[in-house]
Amino acid sequence: MIIDVHAHVLLPRVEEAVAGQPGLDVARELDARRNGPEALAVNGxxxxxRIPLLTEPARRLSAMDRSGVDVQLVSPSPSHYHYWAEAELAQRAHRLANELTAEHCAAAPDRLRGLGLVPLQHPDSAPAILSHAMEAGLLGVQISSHAPGRELSDPAYEPFWARAEETGAVVFVxxxxxxxDERLNRWYLSNTVGQPVENAVxxxxLIFSGVLDRHPGLRIIAAHGGGYLPTHLGRSDHAWRTRPDAAGCEHPPxxxxxxxxxxxxVHDPHVLRELVRAAGADRVVLGSDFPFDMGTSDPVGALRAAELPEQEFRAVGGENAAALLGFSS
Known part of the structure; x- marks a missing residue:
């Protein structure tokens, strides 16, 4: 069984729910500054x-068949985070996102499983919205790398991490x-450089703050191979050993x-092999970023290109995800 853990769904009704609300225009202006006009001209x-692939289950399933993918773990497009929204609107939008994602996956429950959203900008609401996602039949939630003014290490998120550990929810970062910001607003650096940086940060x-020490049962998947972090942790290990201000976690990073x-x-077979070496073949799962242009339409082919031993290929291709998501491969 081939399982793709990184695939997206577009939810127009969520955008209708936030349309015209205070703060949306400011958030869009910030996004425009960070990405730059050339990127925005391509993005639209x-x-x-890709709207049919993002919204129509039948089109999604046909594309999965063409790429040899048996199961997708579907999460809302990150454009639906709306971390600018005030508390009541954010709760309403994220509950709606959870329900619509579950509805999309229900069209083919043997092949589509889903993740929802939580309002990271309102930490006190996040545990309840996570529970709502699970009650809707989703396997967990997708979150960004931070919320305005808060890193994932913020103590305000402790109840969220505790609820995620307690419920066995998957958290997709x-x-x-x-x-x-504007340092990366040309040549699509906001994505090609910015996304790996955000993953690493x-x-x-999560590592240095001790979140993973306090909640060892968390099931966190990092998008984009974890960015720069997995293959550059030697520097962090050195700092942890030599500097007292870098020793926030119990063990080497x-x-x-x-x-x-x-x-x-990770878009490079050499980097994928190094990721498998650094994290372990049992800690890497297949991801395509379906169906966006910064993903791959042939995730199995990309995995084959890494020329992993067959046992590791099977593990990354589906066995690891099957064990993580709790169903038989």
Whole structure:
């Protein structure tokens, strides 16, 4: 069984729910500054061309058949985070996102499983909305690398992490945007450089703050292979050993790779092999970023290109995800 853990759904009714609300225009202006005009000119037509794949289960299933994927773990497009929204609107939008994602997956429950959203900008609401996602039949939630003014290490998120551990929820860390702002607003650096940076920063906060020490049962998947983190943790290990201000976690930072999962979407077979070496073949799962242009339409082919031993190929291709998600491969 081939299982793709990184695939998205577009939810127009969520966008209708937030349309015209205070704060939306400011958030869009910030996004425009961070990405730059050239990227925005490409993004719009790219997404519009993929709307059928993002919204119609039959089209999704046909594409899965063509790429040899048996099961997708479907999460809302990160554009639906709306971390600018005030508390009541955020709860309403995220509950709606959870329900609509579950409805989309219900069209083919043997092949589509889902993740929902939680309002990270309102930490006190996040545990209840996570429970709502699970009650809707989803396997967990997708979150960004941070919320405005809060890193994932913020103590305010302790109840959320505790609820995720208690329920066995999958938490998919998928950045949206990059806080390096206009420094990356040309040549699509906001994505090609910014996303790996955001992954590395978010996971470093989880590691160094002791979140993974306090909640060893968390089931966290990092998008985009975890960004720069997995293959560059030697520097963090050195700092942990030599500087008291870098010793926030109980063990060397690199050891926490064994407590996380990483998708395979790194766009380079050499990097994928190194990710498998660094994290372990049992900690890497297949990811495509379906159906966006920064993903791959042939995730199995990309995995084959890494020339892993057959046992590791089977593990990354589906066995690891089957064990993580709790169903038979």
């Amino acid at each position: 037509p790219m997404v519009r061309a 998928h950045p949206f945007g990059c806080t390096l 978010a996971l470093s906060h 690199s050891s926490y790779l064994r407590r996380l999962w990483f998708d395979s979407l």
